[in-house]
Amino acid sequence: MTRREEIVDVAERLLERAGPQAVTMRRLADELGIQAPSLYKHVAGKHEIEAALQQRALQRLGATLEAAPDLPSLAVAYRAWALRHPRLYEIATRLPLARERLAPGVEAAAAVPLLRMTGGDLTEARVLWGLAHGLVDLELAGRFPPGADVDAVWARAFAERAGDARAAPSDAVEPPDPGPAESGAAGS
Amino acid sequence: MTRREEIVDVAERLLERAGPQAVTMRRLADELGIQAPSLYKHVAGKHEIEAALQQRALQRLGATLEAAPDLPSLAVAYRAWALRHPRLYEIATRLPLARERLAPGVEAAAAVPLLRMTGGDLTEARVLWGLAHGLVDLELAGRFPPGADVDAVWARAFAERAGDARAAPSDAVEPPDPGPAESGAAGS
DNA sequence: AGGTGTGGCTAACACTGTTAGCCACGACGT
């Protein structure tokens, strides 16, 4: 394992354990037993570490979603992952998505499971993605008051949507090739 | 106008003009022709300024939404406001909602328009809110690839939902009294 | 042996939010 990966590993552990404000260059270096400026021998800057975490989060989330057989279970898998890795989810979703830093294909790969559900319908996939993301984001931000029945909200949201998704035009069952801009970008 | 409001005003202008990283205590003080530590004579800390901006954003958004006659136009009004005041929207939505700092009633007031659409159905209101927020958040984060037809996504999302909303149980046409925890908190 | 890249180090810079302590001024009560 290269030292760079090691840094990202520590950053991830630190992030989930102590929150985003704790992942600082000096703290990171401490954890590795070195001095903060030495980090720059392996990494261009903090933004690069964040980009790496973002990429990692996208891959993990995408992999988790792969297993879901239908839309409702995909929804609960999405929410469950986000609640289990809240900081990673935030970093994956709040950061403006450094596409140029991202390894090619990971954005597309994260989109595949959802796209499969909608039969390749990009618009519908984006609706569902927005719905899931919005609900997760509000929940993570503590926006639903304590005691709110969030389970019921998710049930309602995706129960009704499920019918629509199946009724969608089956123009492309196979996910489109992860081409440049438009194709794979519905889920990331 | 008290000096405190003046500070928040400058903060808001600075935020929308130059972005969140530009609204710093020293910069704020410069804009007011004073020294940074003097700000603390009027404000407990930066968090208080942010909380004030958050409250302001909630009020403005709520007021804008008031005018919408039906669900589709409420959706476009929501999106339009967010796109016109992206930084304010972020601060209103990303910050963990300092409920104790918030003037009583503003959270509830922001929820009223949506709740009216759903005939008082809290769960449905939250679904719609999550949907709208998620789509806005993804768009603001630059998550939809350039060239994506976001209009189409919104049209699809709320065209189908509109029927559901009207078919919702009409158990409470009048928005519930803005009681303590549960009632008014669906939209904020 | 000699050169070279790798990966540490210290010192320092320009920022950030924030605190302590001082001081001028204006209002207010006696």
Add this chain to the structure above:
DNA sequence: ACGTCGTGGCTAACAGTGTTAGCCACACCT
């Protein structure tokens, strides 16, 4: 009229942030 006191400014300073410059030891390769 005079003392008192709150208001609102100031400077100096602190701890912490990301980041750069420059130095140096060690391993490796010719």
